[in-house]
Amino acid sequence: MPSVHFEHIVKAYGAVTVLDDLNLSVDDGDFLVLLGPSGCGKTTLLNMLAGLTDVTDGRIMIGERDVTDLDPKDRGLAMVFQSYALYPTKTVRGNLKFGLSAAKLPREEVRRRVEWAAQVLQIEPLMDRRPSQLSGGQRQRVAIGRALVKHADVLLFDEPLSNLDAKLRTEMRLEIKRLHDELNPTVVYVTHDQIEAMTMATKIAVMNGGVIQQFGTPDEIYETPANLFVASFIGAPAMNLKAARVTKRDGRVAGVFDGGQTIALDDYRFRATPEEGRPIVVGMRPEHFAPPGAPLDAAAATLDLPLQHTERTGSDATGYLKFDDGLLALRVEPGHAARLRAGETVRVGFPRGKANLFDAASGERL
Amino acid sequence: MTDLTVTEAAAGATALKRRRPAARTRRRHRGLNGRSLAVLVFLTMCALFFCVPLYVVLTTSLKTMEEIRQGQIFALPDTWTLEAWRFAWNEACSGITCEGLKVGFWNSVRILVPSLILSISLAMVTGYALALWEVKWAGTFLFLLFLCAFVPLQIIMFPLIAITRSMGVYGTILGVAVVHAVMSMPVLTLIFRNYYKDIPAEIMNAAIMDSGSFWRIFGEIILPMSGNILIVVLILQITNVWNDYLIGVTFGGYNTQPMTVNLANMVTVSTGTASYNVDMAAALLTAIPPLVVYFLVGKFFVAGITAGAIKG
Numbered sequence: 001m002p003s004v005h006f007e008h009i010v011k012a013y014g015a016v017t018v019l020d021d022l023n024l025s026v027d028d029g030d031f032l033v034l035l036g037p038s039g040c041g042k043t044t045l046l047n048m049l050a051g052l053t054d055v056t057d058g059r060i061m062i063g064e065r066d067v068t069d070l071d072p073k074d075r076g077l078a079m080v081f082q083s084y085a086l087y088p089t090k091t092v093r094g095n096l097k098f099g100l101s102a103a104k105l106p107r108e109e110v111r112r113r114v115e116w117a118a119q120v121l122q123i124e125p126l127m128d129r130r131p132s133q134l135s136g137g138q139r140q141r142v143a144i145g146r147a148l149v150k151h152a153d154v155l156l157f158d159e160p161l162s163n164l165d166a167k168l169r170t171e172m173r174l175e176i177k178r179l180h181d182e183l184n185p186t187v188v189y190v191t192h193d194q195i196e197a198m199t200m201a202t203k204i205a206v207m208n209g210g211v212i213q214q215f216g217t218p219d220e221i222y223e224t225p226a227n228l229f230v231a232s233f234i235g236a237p238a239m240n241l242k243a244a245r246v247t248k249r250d251g252r253v254a255g256v257f258d259g260g261q262t263i264a265l266d267d268y269r270f271r272a273t274p275e276e277g278r279p280i281v282v283g284m285r286p287e288h289f290a291p292p293g294a295p296l297d298a299a300a301a302t303l304d305l306p307l308q309h310t311e312r313t314g315s316d317a318t319g320y321l322k323f324d325d326g327l328l329a330l331r332v333e334p335g336h337a338a339r340l341r342a343g344e345t346v347r348v349g350f351p352r353g354k355a356n357l358f359d360a361a362s363g364e365r366l
Numbered sequence: 367m368t369d370l371t372v373t374e375a376a377a378g379a380t381a382l383k384r385r386r387p388a389a390r391t392r393r394r395h396r397g398l399n400g401r402s403l404a405v406l407v408f409l410t411m412c413a414l415f416f417c418v419p420l421y422v423v424l425t426t427s428l429k430t431m432e433e434i435r436q437g438q439i440f441a442l443p444d445t446w447t448l449e450a451w452r453f454a455w456n457e458a459c460s461g462i463t464c465e466g467l468k469v470g471f472w473n474s475v476r477i478l479v480p481s482l483i484l485s486i487s488l489a490m491v492t493g494y495a496l497a498l499w500e501v502k503w504a505g506t507f508l509f510l511l512f513l514c515a516f517v518p519l520q521i522i523m524f525p526l527i528a529i530t531r532s533m534g535v536y537g538t539i540l541g542v543a544v545v546h547a548v549m550s551m552p553v554l555t556l557i558f559r560n561y562y563k564d565i566p567a568e569i570m571n572a573a574i575m576d577s578g579s580f581w582r583i584f585g586e587i588i589l590p591m592s593g594n595i596l597i598v599v600l601i602l603q604i605t606n607v608w609n610d611y612l613i614g615v616t617f618g619g620y621n622t623q624p625m626t627v628n629l630a631n632m633v634t635v636s637t638g639t640a641s642y643n644v645d646m647a648a649a650l651l652t653a654i655p656p657l658v659v660y661f662l663v664g665k666f667f668v669a670g671i672t673a674g675a676i677k678g
Contacts, residue, residue, distance in 0.1 A: 072578060073574070073575060074578075083566060086569075087572075090587075099576030
């Protein structure tokens with residue numbers, strides 16, 4: 001399975017430059033997720049790899065081959081589209097076969113591959129139906145099957161799950177993950193859904209405004225976001241980002257929030273020691289807070305805040321506390337959440353070494 | 367009609383919501399009111415406008431000349447006879463040949479078939495290329511097509527005659543068919559192009575990644591999706607070609623003239639008595655084929671639209 005390299009990619013539509021000098025490499029067998037909000041250029045990047053959009057400047061390599069100017073069908077790729085894009089007048093079998101017979105494979109080989117894909121995706125009973133007779137999940141399976149039969153080295157997915165309901169999406173997520181583990185192709189997967197990214201990817205590239213904000217493993221992206229955009233984009237409920245200033249007390253670095261509360265920051269691994277008084281943003285993940293009422297001896301910050309409301313999401317619950325002008329979200333045990341009352345003041349602690357710090361002006365990680 | 371009643375019901379519903387909800391159902395089922403009565407009267411008048419002449423033509427064609435001379439054009443025939451129809455089909459004179467309308471009928475068929483094949487296949491592929499592939503100067507080309515669609519035949523008639531003559535097809539069946547095909551190309555291409563433009567881009571992208579062959583994608587993916595628009599264009603083009611007179615009379619030679627020209631020659635006799643019954647029968651015979659096409663294919667047309675074949 002080959003690696004994929006984007007080298008100095010530029011994409012311009014007339015005078016508007018969408019992507020400027022973008023570099024990205026995917027190792028073979030990797031599951032790369034391009035993650036970002038709508039209009040961040042992730043689909044453009046995928047389409048350029050697929051050959052559906054021209055590259056203005058730069059080079060795309062698949063393995064050792066320069067595919068920048070190759071026809072889509074000669075690139076050794078297969079793609080799954082957001083709207084499934086099944087051929088409406090063909091049966092499921094016809095949909096799977098079309099790409100293979102177009103590639104002039106022997107009849108026996110075509111039959112073998114179609115049967116294999118049907119079995120892998122458990123769509124054997126549907127083979128003679130037309131797409132209009134299938135449900136959304138079944139169509140998605142067929143669309144994936146159509147990509148699998150080509151035995152392509154690189155599989156591309158363009159938001160394949162966004163048209164499915166929540167339950168099916170979870171199922172298909174596992175299914176795609178399982179296929180990747182079994183067949184181990186190189187995958188480039190575009191989505192705006194961070195859960196899909198976190199659960200399936202081996203590498204995530206977070207994009208915004210045509211620029212890759214951070215490239216790394218899901219853990220790296222989640223634990224050490226490179227800037228404020230990544231910090232606020234990844235995580236649900238989102239990371240609490242609160243403005244503060246750097247102070248030094250007895251030689252120890254601490255942060256003072258605008259509301260006067262302090263947070264000890266001497267465990268934080270600064271890239272460069274920040275000067276006193278520098279405006280920063282402190283990022284705190286909701287799940288890192290010590291639950292209300294738990295021992296707070298080693299906490300970096302202890303906050304007494306009134307509870308605004310709680311939100312139950314099945315296996316989890318989130319409490320929202322009033323903090324300055326905004327809210328502070330923290331994860332609470334669902335059983336505990338039921339006992340909390342709105343308006344009640346709660347004492348919560350934030351542990352040492354868990355905070356993420358960003359420069360308030362540039363948004364970059366400190 | 368439907369629109370009217372819907373808006374009215376909606377307006378009535380909102381107005382009545384403030385009053386008693388019980389009155390709502392009764393209001394909805396109310397029968398005629400002023401507005402729908404006016405619409406009905408108007409539609410009846412329209413229908414009569416077409417039906418009365420048709421009635422006269424039909425009854426006259428079934429009468430004998432004796433009866434026609436009595437001058438009661440609205441009366442039903444005393445003796446019903448198909449003699450005029452037989453005569454019009456087999457024996458009526460057009461110019462100096464007296465072989466009836468059947469000559470013109472078969473000429474029309476022989477013009478229709480090649481012109482249909484030529485115009486539809488060309489327009490289809492051109493529309494497909496313009497809509498779904500990146501064609502250089504596609505915008506300019508479309509604009510030109512659009513202009514061409516509005517050029518009347520009369521303007522380019524003389525050059526066209528010269529061209530067809532130099533090609534050696536002037537006065538032949540093929541010549542008439544080719545001129546028909548050329549004249550209808552712009553509109554048909556635009557129709558196909560607009561239809562194909564609505565095919566989801568992702569289906570086309572998938573096909574390009576699967577095969578990338580212009581003709582293979584056309585034949586296996588796009589053509590099977592074109593059923594509805596084919597029927598629309600077929601109806602349009604059959605009516606167009608069959609009912610044409612000007613191209614037929616200009617480009618058709620002796621004995622290669624279509625049915626309409628044949629009919630006109632038959633009706634405009636300068637000697638002898640005018641046989642109204644034969645004229646009427648001939649006119650009906652000429653008008654029947656497009657009607658038959660409407661009734662046969664029109665059903666598929668409506669069914670195709672309501673089935674929503676693009677879904678999925």
